[in-house]
Amino acid sequence: GAVVSQHPSRVICKSGTSVKIECRSLDFQATTMFWYRQFPKQSLMLMATSNEGSKATYEQGVEKDKFLINHASLTLSTLTVTSAHPEDSSFYICSANYVGGETQYFGPGTRLLVL
Amino acid sequence: AQTVTQSQPEMSVQEAETVTLSCTYDTSESNYYLFWYKQPPSRQMILVIRQEAYKQQNATENRFSVNFQKAAKSFSLKISDSQLGDTAMYFCALIAGGSEKLVFGKGTKLTVNP
Numbered sequence: 001g002a003v004v005s006q007h008p009s010r011v012i013c014k015s016g017t018s019v020k021i022e023c024r025s026l027d028f029q030a031t032t033m034f035w036y037r038q039f040p041k042q043s044l045m046l047m048a049t050s051n052e053g054s055k056a057t058y059e060q061g062v063e064k065d066k067f068l069i070n071h072a073s074l075t076l077s078t079l080t081v082t083s084a085h086p087e088d089s090s091f092y093i094c095s096a097n098y099v100g101g102e103t104q105y106f107g108p109g110t111r112l113l114v115l
Numbered sequence: 116a117q118t119v120t121q122s123q124p125e126m127s128v129q130e131a132e133t134v135t136l137s138c139t140y141d142t143s144e145s146n147y148y149l150f151w152y153k154q155p156p157s158r159q160m161i162l163v164i165r166q167e168a169y170k171q172q173n174a175t176e177n178r179f180s181v182n183f184q185k186a187a188k189s190f191s192l193k194i195s196d197s198q199l200g201d202t203a204m205y206f207c208a209l210i211a212g213g214s215e216k217l218v219f220g221k222g223t224k225l226t227v228n229p
Contacts, residue, residue: 032215034215034216034217038158042221042222043206043219043220043221043222044160044206044217044219046216046217049215049216091158093158093160095160095217097215102148102210102215103148103150103162103165104217105162106152106159106160106161108157108158108159109158109159109160
């Protein structure tokens with residue numbers, strides 16, 4: 001149980017385009033989903049917390065107009081990187097927790113490369 | 116504010132031996148949870164073990180066990196009978212109070228040598 005999927009696993013795009021990453025909880029309902037960014041050899045950096053049906057809460061320094069998050073249902077959250085630039089290239093990971101739970105289960109991550 | 120400190124950036128162990136990874140934390144909350152996550156080269160974050168602060172008994176999951184010293188705010192992970200597949204980054208993490216946010220340590224890179 002507690003499986004989280006992410007799609008795509010890898011994406012290469014041109015500078016200026018937008019990229020959408022999906023995060024799904026496959027076998028449980030998730031009231032809260034989290035989006036992280038991870039630079040090489042570093043820990044995870046929380047970008048935002050999203051709750052189903054409400055606006056995401058962004059961490060300080062994260063541009064909400066650049067990283068659009070939509071939590072449309074209890075099993076799906078999406079992160080859209082708008083007008084991507086090379087500095088947005090990174091590894092993006094989502095996580096989700098059970099309704100009322102505190103343990104986060106992570107997706108496999110998405111490698112984004114912006115050329 | 117909550118903090119998590121992992122003082123060992125890298126460690127190595129021989130296959131079949133035992134290794135202990137250190138983690139200390141700081142929080143003023145009385146209700147909190149501690150976690151160890153593993154991130155192998157695939158970069159998939161995998162939950163290894165979790166500990167509720169109110170439980171005195173140390174959590175155990177097969178070859179993985181923790182030494183939870185609440186007064187010292189220490190939460191070390193012991194891996195017994197190390198296997199090559201245990202090679203990974205290990206992150207200690209904390210959720211405290213009513214927060215949903217995980218606070219991560221910087222990680223320890225563990226290499227299991229044949």
